Structures are given as structure tokens and as C-alpha cells.
Amino acid sequence: MTQSKTTGAMIMALLMWLMLSSTAHARGGLPDFTELVAENGEAVVNISTKSKPSEAMASSPFPPGMEMPEGTPFDDFFRRFFGDPSQPRAPQPSSLGSGFVLSADGFILTNHHVIKDADEIIVRFSDRTELVAELLGSDERSDVALLKVDAEGMNLKAVKLGDSNDLKVGEWVLAIGSPFGFDYSATAGIVSALGRSLPSDSYVPFIQTDVAINPGNSGGPLFNLDGEVIGINSQIYSRTGGFMGVSFAIPVDVVMDVVDQIKSQGYVSRGWLGVVIQDVTRELAESFGLSKPRGALVSRVIAGSPAEKAGFQAGDVILKFDDRTVDASSDLPPIVGRTAIGKKSKAEIMRNNKMMTLSVVVEELPEDEQIASGSSPRTGQFHDSRLAMEVTDLSAEQRAELGPNQSGVTVRKIESGPAAEAGIAPGDVILSINNEKVVDAKQFIEVAKNLPTNKAIPVLVQRSGASQFLALKIPE
Template sequence: MTSQTSIESLEHRKPVPRHRLTKTVVASAVALALVAGGGVMARAENPPVSALPAAGQPMALPSFADVAERVSPAVVNVKVTSEIGGSPMVRGFRGMPDNMPVPEFFKRYFGELPQGTPHRVQGQGSGFLVDPDGYIVTNNHVIDGATEVTVVLNDGSSHSAKIVGHDDKTDLALLKIETDRPLAYVELGDSTKARVGDWVLAVGNPFGLGGSVNAGIISARGRDIHSGPYDDYLQIDAAINRGNSGGPLFDTSGRVIGVNTAIYSPTGGNVGIGFAIPAETVSRVVADLRADGHVERGWLGIRIQPVTEDLAAGLGLGAARGVLVADVVPGGPASATDLRAGDVILSANGERIENYKDLPRLVADLKSGSRMRLEVIRDGKPRHLEVEVGAMPDEDRIASASRSDGQSEGNPHLGLYLAPLTPELRMRRGLDAGSEGVFVAQVEPGSPAAEAGIEPGSLISMVGADPVSSPEQIQSAVRRASAEKQRAVIMRVERDGQALFVAVPLSA
């Protein structure tokens, strides 16, 4: 679900003055007469790129009625219900400077703060059926945190949906509903054949108004909007608004070439810049989710950085391309090869690396055990290496040894699983290079941390008035607070560019 909150009114357009219209018609008639007369205008050997095709006649605008009628039965409305639990916390510190310590009055009066009241929150988005058995594709952010998911079909019938799997790195999710009849569905197409300027249709449920069809064109390809490590969006100008998230983007043949996911909007409403996940990404992720509920990605175990013009000059490269290996993770797949920090990777399995994110995308598409051939430059000389791709570790597994509340030692149990914020983790999670703190990999449902509003994917940058950069520091701070008989520990939590202080109760 996107963050748009208002509908912009259409600008009133003035009618074309009659005298101007008349001059235009006369001029056009004279031009046609000159062409028809022959010999007056020389015919160019190569017509200009803007020349119209058939005898100068303008192309008629297409009608999408047949396509819309055919595909609409497969597009669904996704309704979600989430529960926000009550807890002693304060969320009123968003305007504070980043380096401001916890206010003294907050410490002094914390014990008197009232408990929040648990309440249910409802939202909605769109989705589409990809087979007659009831499998539905939508965005992960549509169903993220949902306790109930309901799918409303085109015929108005409602069905309880099960979340088969979800993938936050590509913002995709797969749902399943049970029915006693085959359902209308649509097929995933091939967006690689779509060109900038091609017509597209966005179908969904904007603002909860019901099934709507919007037409536009592909404005650009390969957009990186910094939402994750594998950004490769189609940019479109078809109107996408709140509630369109998770809906399909069709080509004029009625095949799905993307999933409408995000917009750029300084006003909160549609301004003609929308983004859709390409069908090839959707196809790969949905296949994995359907098979076992999660997405397996390849992993080399290296930390990389872009090759800038200055770095290229210093490394003796002819151009700024490829990626520079900043570090090789000990115990990772690449550590068993001759790959070293300082190597520049120019290609992988024969594909040139032009952009910083090209290599992570290529590696992620491979299964564990696959072989990858790398062309590298070291000391100005080319080398060829081969590495066996490993399986990318999940955040849960990264943090399995970092349950940072020390419950086993009789200390308070917060329900937090934390991981160090490494450069690789920053890249995989789409975090800024300057992000600081400790990464929250997992939060136990119903735990003090969950009730305080801490969510997986957040960063904890302070405990009390002290900055933290490792799980061990948080662990020590929690133990110290418990030893001092504090009723809660105050943490500064950052998520989606917002920072706030929360108070997590300490219970032995």
C-alpha cells in the first residue's frame, strides 16, 4: 500500500480559440494540396524519425476495452487487518536532533506513562490470480504484519487468504485462497520485449473505489529507486494511487509484464511517475515462494563498492566500470578461491558488470552449488577465477547466535534477535552506507520488544543516552539497566528514515 493520501483535481483546460482553429485547418489543407499536386515538394530519401506511417494520416488512439474486459476478472482486491499492541512508549520525538540524548524528564516520569490501547488497523491493496487454483500475487508491503488477509474477487465474493510466502527484498508476496471452482487467471509475460513508449494498462483498486483500469506508456526501464538491493523497475506514467499496490501491469495483448508497486510523488498523489516490478523478477520469486515459501538466493561472500572515476584512474583501468572487492568474508564461498580485496570484477559468467548492482543481481539469481566464472583485474593484469556460489544466509540465521537479551543467564527477556550492521547487510537491505546502529533481524511475537513497537528491519542506534554499534553493547546495556532495577530500557529506533525513542519494559 503506498502513502498517497489525496486525489488531485484535474486542471480546467480553456477551449481553443475559433480563429486559431480556422488557421490551422486552412494551413493543413494547403499543405495537403501541395503534396497531392506532385513535383512541388521533393521527396526525401530517408524520412524523418517523426514521420507518420500511412500517407501522413495520424494514428488512431487504441481502445483497451477488449483487453480490460478479458483480464479484469483475474484482478482482486486484497484487504488486510493488523493489530497494533499497547505498550509504554513515546513516539513524539521525531523532530529531535539525531545526537540528542534521552530527555531527563522522560527518565524521571517514565514510570507514570499510561499504557497504550491495542487496536486493529485495516488497509487494502490489489493482486491478481496466476492460476485457476487460487494463487494470488501481490506486494509484500500490502500484507506485511497482517493478522488477517481477505481477498475480494471481481464477482464480489470474499475469501479468507493464506500467506504462502513473502520476500521483502523484492516486495512480493504469494497468497492462496480455496474455492470449489476454477478461477479466472492471467499469465506472466516477458517485459524484456517491452519498449519505452509502449502502451500499458494498470489495473487495481485505487482508494478502495473498486476495479479501475488506467492506461499509459512505459517511460523508462531499469530504474533504481533505492528500495532494496535488487531494484530494476519499469517506470510508467499510467496513474497509480493508494490501493493500486500489488496490481498487475498489462501489455496490449493482456499479458502481465509487471506488478505496480510504488510512485514518486512530492504531493502524495499521482504525478505520472510510477514503478512496476518486471515480470521476470515476479516469475522467479513466485516460483520459489510456491515451492517452499521462501526465496533462495546465491551468495559469494564478498563486500563490494562502485568503481569511481578516481578509483579507475588509480587502479589503471581505462574506464570506470565493474565493481571493486572491498573485502572477502571469512568462511564465505569466495574465501575458498584466489579472489582478493582490491580485485576489480569486470564480468560474471560472460556478462559485463557496468553498474554496482549488476553483480548482486546476477549472483542472487543462481542456486547454491552453481559455478560462476569471474573476469577480474589485479595489478593491471586480467585474471579468470571460478567460484562455487553458496546460499545467502537469512537474517534469522545471521542472528541465531545473537539473541541479545541474555535470558539464559536469568536476565530480562526482550525478544530481540540482533545482527551487526555490516556493509554487506547494508547493501542487501538497501540501507545507506552511513547507517549506524544494530540491525533487528527478528522480534518474537508478543515479546516486550514487539509490544514496544520494534519491528524487524529496524536499527537500534542508542540505548539510554549511549550510542550502540554491536549486539553485545545492547546486551550489556540491558543487563546494566536490570541490575539498577529500572522498569524499562529506552532505545532509539530508526525505520524508514524516521527515528523515535521507545521504552521496552524489563521483566525478569
Template sequence: MAFGTRSGFLRSGIAAIAIGAVTFGAIAPVWTTPVQAAEGPASVADLAQGRLDAVVNVSTSQNVQGPGSGNQVPMPQIPEGSPFQEFFDDFFGPQGRGGERGQSRRVQSLGSGFVVDAQQGIVVTNNHVIADADDIEVNFNDGSKLKAELLGKDVKTDLAVLKIDPTKHKLTAVKFGDSQKARIGDWVMAIGNPFGLGGTVTVGIISARNRNINSGPYDNFIQTDAAINRGNSGGPLFNMDGEVIGVNTAIISPSGGSIGIGFAIPTEMAVSVIDQLREFGETRRGWLGVRIQPVTDDVAESLGMKSTTGALVAGLVEGSNVDNKEIQPGDVIVKFDGKTIENARDLPRVVAESPVGKEVEVVVIRKGRQETVKVKLGRLEEFEKKETKDDTDDEGTDKSTEQPDKPASVDVLGMKLAALDDEMRTRFEIAPDVQGVVVTEVAPNSAAAEKRIAPGEVIVDIGQETVGSPDDVEKRVDGLRKEGRKNALLMLASKTGELRFVTVRVE
């Protein structure tokens, strides 16, 4: 299989991307209004006619340096004497498409977009359609063209907003619908520019919702089989009321064409990003300032939870400009600002959609009890800029390393443990602000080895109770056994203080 991205999903940066194929079913009664028939729509002609003019082709161009400039595409590695050797020599050589050595050439690409505000001339498309473009041009269904200005783009959701002069062309806009109301099996219609052919209409159904294709931190795609191919990227996905419920963005494809599996960004995510890009030229996402892990079956059992709902807080991010001190490592966030958190993937998306500076209520499970805490959100982008400037996470903390007398060493769960004194800090190069009990050895094939616990890691707490000595660890594990627990939830700190949770069998 040939894929266009690291995740195995095609996105077209050079000729935009798209979504899947469909076969039409039995003919339904004559189509009169945009309604859904049990057998499927007999025709979407009226629906398409009123929206074709709102969907545009987005054409981009950029200067690419030719061979010898350091930016050229490298020549593919092929066997010596291959029948294709001459072809590749011609194409990639000094006289090929790259032109003379060091010369630049003009590269063009095509994608799709749609008008969302006719009065202001606002067009929505995918970020990867216009990425690195020197010039952007919008082509209309009647053949006319207008230069476009980039108002803003967002890599994380793959969205971009363009502006054209509304006085130079009569514009038709489409409206956003509520993608949350869309159900699996609902009919949808896609319009786009596949393979640069021009406005093309396809019909299919919603195949699935809430798909994660590992393309970004906020994946929540609508999957559809409405035929979408290269060049459809940035085009709209309509419901049968003619409302946009998604922005087509990616396909799974072994050949570069549609096989009936494609993805659209739902409007429940896209609208807030588009509004921010229009107003500010950038996104302004809420930021909780925590590191999270999934709640696995083992974690749920070790915390006495009946289900794996929620997101486990692995630690608070230092310097995160967030008032989040009421949240503690080991908390399981099950509700954020009234929204249920089903899994760890839900939390970043819900937080990002929240206003910066808003004080929200967060429901957590802490030591087997449900508690509500308040947090004032920071801004994610501010933290990311700070991280880019900082060469290290070291905050220069100089905390005392004095420890009370502790037992020298104990063996627990296949680990040899020792007090974290100055000698151990020096031996394992452990940061001064890390506190707990250090792991000095791990027995092969032990419960700890199964979870890849390594010497030099520090046990900070067990089952949400802090441990300060090897004896504390031993007593806590014995207590869990007496309670009938099968696993112990360990919070581990790395040498630099980065936290993670693991569950270790105590049986």
C-alpha cells in the same frame, strides 16, 4: 509533499499503492487485436475483458490494540486552542476509534492481486498489501469472495504469493511476459482496485526503465504513467499482448493520488521470486560475500580504467559461506556469469537471481588487466540469519602484531603516517587483524581531509598494491605522480577492520 515511505515514495500498507496518470491521444483505427498503433490504441476493451476476471481485490484485516496498550497511533501534536483540537480529542481519545482504553479494534485494508495459476489457485500481490494481516480475503470481479492462505512473502522485492481453493470458484489466470523486451514509449494497461472502488482499467505508456527509488537493494522498476492510485498495489501491468510485464507497487504523490509517476516490479525480477515463494515459502538468493562501492570517475582514473563500468570490491565478508577467495579487495567486477555489470547497483540483483551453490565465472579488472575468476555462491538468507544471531563480527582472531623496523612517521597527501605497532594499536584501539599504515593526523583543508580520512584509519593498499610502512606509502604516491596519475586509490581499514576505498588527489 507528503510521502508514505522514507524514500519519498508512497506504498500503501493500509490501502495498497500504485502508479501514475495518463491522457489519451488521438483516436486510432478500430481496435481488432492486441496490437500497437502509432497513434496509440483506439480501444483496449477486448484486452481488458479477457483479463478483468483474473485481477482480484485483496482485502486484509488485523487486530490493533487500542489506546493504553502501547501499540496505538500517537495523537498528532497540534497547537493549543487549534480549531481541530476537539476533532482530534474525539478521534484519539478513549471514546474514539480506538475504543475503550486497552481494547483492540479491527482494521481493514484493500489492495490488488492477480491469478497466475488457475489450477493451483495461486495469486500474486505486494508484500505491503498483506503485511501483518490476521486474515486475507480475495474478492472477485463477480462479487464472490474466498479466504486466502499466505504461501510466502519477500520484503526486499515487496512481493507475496497467496493460495486460494480453486474448487470453490472458476478461476481465470494471466501469463507473465518478458519485461526485458518492453521499451520506453510502449503502451501498457493496468488493472487494479484504486481507493477500494473495484476493478478499474487504465492505460498509459512506459515512461522509463531501470528506475532506482531507494526502496530496496534490488530496485529496477518500470516507470509508467498509466493511472495508478492507492489500492492498485499488487495489480498487474500488461503489455499490449495481454501479458503481465510488471507488478504495480509504488507512486510518487504529493497528495496520495496519481500524478503520472508510478512504478512496477518488472517480471524479469518478479518471476524468479514468485517461483521460489511458491516452492519453498521463502527466497533462496545467491550470495557473493563481498562489499562493494560504485566506480566513480576518480576511481576509474586511479585504476587506469577508461569508463566507470563495474562494481568495486571494497572487501570480502567474513563467515559469508561463499567460496570467493579468488576475488580480491580492489577488484572491479565488470561481468558476472556472462552478464555485464554496468554499475554497482546491478551486481546485488544479478547475484541474487543466481542459484545457490552455483559455480560462476566472474570477470574482474585487477591492476589494469582483465582476469576471470571462479566463485561458488552461498545463500544470502543463511548469512543474514547468522548475522542476526551473532552479537559481534569478531572472529576471535589472534594474529601476531610483530612488525619489521619502519620509519617513525612521514607526511603524505596531508596525512601524518606511522607504523602500525603495538603502541599505535593501543592508542587508536585498532583490531589485531588490521594490517597496514596508520594515519595519526590529517591536516585541515588537505587532499586527505576532503575525503574525510580520519586519524586511526589504516591505509591497507594504494592503487591495488599493499603497503606495510610509511615509506611504502610515500614511494607508491611518488610512483603514481611519475605515471601522470591525478588520483591515488586508497584502501582504508577502520579500527574494526571494515574496508572502504577513497580517491585522493596526488597533484
């Protein structure tokens, strides 16, 4: 009896082990995307555009100034091969991309760059039905465009929308689109990173994936494993023009904010603070009294901006805005951009090693941020042996470029020493040093004499029109 019980217990233990082993294997295996593709393939569309040729191209096949006179012996020959220049040419396909059905009443989403400058937009569905779409609105900064087709009697299949805020790095995702014109191609991968900022798109916290995205995928949906759209495939990083393992998608929450604004007001507006910012390095963190690199360092405050009105200064480190933490400088533009126009927001900053809170009323981001100019020239020139550099007063042109109420010195010469090690270069304009505004070359030398040693000192420089902080350290 005892042996029977022992044998039974061993069999039960073996069965339990097999069940657990099977479950672990299933969890560790690759996901099956077949149902996801079958359920959502019909909601993905192919988008092509047509653009009319320019007047010059429509009127003559020859370069300007080299037109063939009428009545020449070759007139019939060129008309046969190039067409009659007096007859307008038909619009030609100029763009190919992807999109998806947002709702059954005919709203379609794609990228702005897919339909940019198009005279006609054609949407092709999975059953090969083609419809001309109306462009309701597009936003270049977020690269989102909203289209509308007449969907009466079509029974369109629409996608389900997810929440991009719930995404996690390492999560499986799937893209469906038309790479190189190969319709309804499915590619899969994982989320590589979240909140990526690209140089040309600072208002979009991109989703980075390793999903294979190529020309033609633009505007197509990015799905999670629940079959929900969590982004629009928009860009790739490539040195060859093809896929290299780094793709970027616009989060669906950003997309829907754009859609809601286009539907309600016909255009997209964004919040504006009016500061030029940079990342905080380890050396700069020390110089500004931070325990570690974090926040957005203000290198310039734009004249007349909300930031200037609120009292922001170059050298402030923005750590929180509107109760949202700013870990890196790239976090700030999307936060400010999605803040309601006219809203009074609070910013927590570090200034001169002290925490402060500023109140700022966010304004609408202008199309062109212009800086006023004008001032008078100076001619002083001085050398500082401790920093191993030579500075001179600003020229009239430099003062005009910097604008009113702004001053500084030009770096004329750099020798081997602390300034060179900090990254200061000839031609840089030094605007402040150790959080003290630079007035002219003579004052700069006086300030430099009293700089502490063996301590990271912030130096604000302007180079090629952009301001940035550098960390200077003077040895004993």
C-alpha cells in the same frame, strides 16, 4: 488515351498516398486500451487485511501507568465510550492494496508489504465476492506474496504472463488496481527505464514507468499491449506521498522465480557472493586501467564469504559474472541473487590493470551478515604535506569494528589540497591507497611519498560503516 492513362495513374497515386497517410497516422496515434481492460479486469482483485490490536490497546484505552481504577464514578462513562477493556476487540482493517489471479485454481499474487503483519487477508473480486485467503509465503526482499483462496465452482479469470526480458524503453504499459480504494482503476503510460536498482531493494531490477501509481495500486498487475502481465506495481518515488511520474514494478520473471520457490520449498533463497561494491566513476576507471566507467568495484570483501574463499580482493572490478555482463554495480546483485546455490560460477575481473578470471561457489544469502572483530590499538600520528592531510593509527574500537586481518589509518585533519579535492574527510578510515594495503600511519606516509603525479590513484576509505573508492590526483 494517353491523358486517360495519366489521369488513372494520378488517381492511383492519390489513393496510395491516402492509404499510407492513414497507416502512418494510425501508427502515430495513441493505443486503445478498452479491449485490454475488458479482457483482464476480472482477473484483478482488491486486497484488504485485518490485524488484531496489541494487548495494551485491547486491555485499556489509557497509556501505561494511567489506567482508570475499577469502581470509580467515571467507570461506566469510559466503558460506554471506549468499550469494556476486559472484552477483546475485533480485528480492524489495516491495509488496502491490489492483486491479481495467477491461475484459475485460486493462486493470487500481491506485494509483501500489502499483507505484512496481517492476521486475516480478504480478497474481493470484481463481482464483489469476498474470500479469506491463505498466505502461502512472502518474500520481503522482492516484495512478493503468494496467496491461495478456495476457488471451487468460481470459474476464476486468470491473467496471461508475459516476458519482462522482452520489454523496451518507450513501450506502452497499463496498470489496473485500487488507488485510494477506487477499485479497478486503469492508468497507462510508458516504460521509462529498465533494471533500476533502489537503495532498499538491490536484488530486484525494477521496471520504471510513468504510469500513475498511488497508495492502493500496490500488488496490482502491469500489462503490455498484448494483455500480458510483465510486472507487479510495487513502489513510487514521491516527495509528497502521491504520484509524481516515477513508478516501479517488479519484473514478472523475478516474481515467478519467487513463486516457484515458495511452491516448491516454502521460502525464498538467494545466491550470495559476499562483497561490498560501488560504481566506477570516470576518474576511478582511469586509475584501474579501464577505457571507460563500467563494472562493479569491490570496496570490501566480507570475511568467511564465498568471495574471500575465491580470492576476491578490494579493488577488483567485476566485469562479468556467470557469463553475464556487469555494466554497473547495480547489475551484480540480481545476477548473483538468482544464481543457483552451490553453483560454481566464473567472474571476469580487472585487477591491477590485468584481466583475470576467478571461480567462485555461490552460497545462500544469510539473514545477518556478521563480521568478526578484535585487535590491538596503535598510537602513531603523521602529517603528509603533499596530500595536505594528517593521519593517525586506528583506535581499539575502530580495529574491532573493521574485524580481523584488516588495518588502516584514520584521517585526523584535512587541509586544502589533493586529499580534500578527492573527497577524503576527517574521520574517514583509509584501508588502501594505489592498490596497496595500509598497515599503519607510518607505512601510509612512506607509501604516499612514492605516489605518482598527474595520475588518478584509487584510495579505499571506510565512512560511516561503508567502504568506497575515491580517486586521488596529485599535481606536479
